[in-house]
Amino acid sequence: MTTDVSRTAGAPPSSDEVVIDLHRAAFGYGERAVLTDATLTIHRGEIVAVVGPNGSGKSTLMKGILGLNEQVAGSVTLFGVPSQDLHERARLGYVPQRHTLSASVRATAEEIVATGRLPRINWLGRLRATDRQIVARSLEVVGLADRAATEVSTLSGGQQRRVLIARALAGQPDVLIMDEPTAGVDAASQHVLADVLERLVERDVTMLIVTHELGALERLLTRIVVVDGGHIRFDGTPAAYVAQRDAVHHDHDSHHHDLELGPRPSLAQGPLDTTRDDRSRP
């Protein structure tokens, strides 16, 4: 039996295999649709950055895929079956937004990561040797093997994010959805996280990453989706994004006109990924 954190590791990558398919989907809260007319097809092995201004609907899109909010319209197909018929929810791993571990949590990194194993364990709820190996392997993938017995409250913000990624990995997901995994962590930790994600790419984990910091992920991305004003405004390769983002930006988001491209455009310079402080602007 494999103890690899990627459930499907070792299988040949198949770019034809559709893992997430949205057709004219609308998601929201209660009666109110926040993100509408979302059509999106994600293939296995893709590394997708989801970018856009604050409040544009990025998290709503992620939660919609995960079934954590209301699906108001359209269809969501996961691994070839309608979302509501997917029993193996653990195939989707989730690292929620702004989630660090409270100082009041008295648990070791290993204990937190072990909770990610719960959807996969037997009905007696006991971790078997294999489960423990997967937990250890998950900590190793995020570079925290030596911190397994450390209380999480004593770890840095960046390390806590990595513990949460390891917790998601312990469920052996086929798709990992991360909502701003690098937000609020220092530049060094961002690069460590990018290295962690690179290791996951090698393991053929499909990833959707909501981010405001494209730069650190630049080398990994296969695709960029721009969400703005409750709609998907752009969906294409990083190269197409670099070529078209001025048009995307000027068409739909006029308050960013002060953030023009530099002479050597790179992903890190995009106006749509530097909007974190826009709420304070006039």
Ligand SMILES: Nc1ncnc2c1ncn2[C@@H]1O[C@H](COP(=O)(O)OP(=O)(O)OP(=O)(O)O)[C@@H](O)[C@H]1O
């Ligand atoms: N639980 C909720 N209940 C009601 N409305 C919500 C809820 N969560 C988000 N919203 C609303 O949905 C809209 C989109 O929010 P969402 O969190 O999806 O944006 P976002 O692009 O992820 O923003 P940010 O970059 O700030 O995280 C906002 O108007 C927000 O107020």
